[in-house]
Amino acid sequence: MRRDPGGREAGGPQVSEAPSHRGAAVGRRIGIGLMYGLWKPRVLGAWKVPVSGPVILAVNHSHNIDGPMVMGTAPRPLHFLIKKEAYVGPLGPFLEGIGQVKVDRGGTDRTAISRALSVLDNGGALGIFPEGTRGEGDFASLRAGLAYFSVRSGAPIVPVAVLGSGDTRGRLVKGLPALKSRVDVVFGSAFDAGDGSGRRTRTALDAATVRIQDRLTAHLADAKRLTGR
Numbered sequence: 001m002r003r004d005p006g007g008r009e010a011g012g013p014q015v016s017e018a019p020s021h022r023g024a025a026v027g028r029r030i031g032i033g034l035m036y037g038l039w040k041p042r043v044l045g046a047w048k049v050p051v052s053g054p055v056i057l058a059v060n061h062s063h064n065i066d067g068p069m070v071m072g073t074a075p076r077p078l079h080f081l082i083k084k085e086a087y088v089g090p091l092g093p094f095l096e097g098i099g100q101v102k103v104d105r106g107g108t109d110r111t112a113i114s115r116a117l118s119v120l121d122n123g124g125a126l127g128i129f130p131e132g133t134r135g136e137g138d139f140a141s142l143r144a145g146l147a148y149f150s151v152r153s154g155a156p157i158v159p160v161a162v163l164g165s166g167d168t169r170g171r172l173v174k175g176l177p178a179l180k181s182r183v184d185v186v187f188g189s190a191f192d193a194g195d196g197s198g199r200r201t202r203t204a205l206d207a208a209t210v211r212i213q214d215r216l217t218a219h220l221a222d223a224k225r226l227t228g229r
Contacts, residue, residue, distance in 0.1 A: 040183070045186055053155075056125075056157045057074060059129055079100060151198070152200060158187055164177070188219040
């Protein structure tokens with residue numbers, strides 16, 4: 001495979017400025033304030049997240065507050081892949097400032113891919129909603145991007161289940177969970193998505209996606225049993 005002078009495969013994602021790690025650390029502090037100030041989080045298994053090195057947190061997604069909730073309970077600063085539609089008004093510069101990664105879901109966003117890989121290349125933690133958008137939060141439909149990032153970077157995946165974020169609506173702000181309601185965030189054991197060959201063919205990534213889905217679905221079931229949800 002032909003490579004460019006920077007070591008990347010020719011024709012692959014172009015190099016772009018890496019998201020700010022310092023900004024992500026600020027975002028984590030904001031997430032902690034929101035999570036513990038507005039709700040009653042029960043965090044299980046956070047010790048399973050590797051303390052250093054590249055890692056991908058794969059989070060189920062049933063509520064728009066799931067990202068900030070995980071940012072406030074994870075033991076490391078996170079750079080989440082966030083749809084470009086969220087970058088409206090002052091929220092756009094804010095999300096950029098706290099080190100998040102804007103992604104255009106309408107096609108192959110090479111800038112977003114490059115920035116996400118730079119997070120992992122620099123030993124950071126990347127947050128992904130592998131379902132691609134909010135839904136039932138059951139990992140029933142996964143996109144191949146998670147497998148690509150994991151196999152391409154060699155980063156292990158930590159499954160994360162957020163439970164209870166959509167159970168009750170707030171009285172003042174209907175789009176948020178009720179104040180002081182209990183939310184469970186359950187971190188699973190890290191695992192490798194690849195088969196050890198390092199191959200990134202379509203067949204290899206499809207097989208990795210199946211393995212990932214099996215692990216994420218099993219973790220969600222375990223988290224529900226553990227929390228009684």
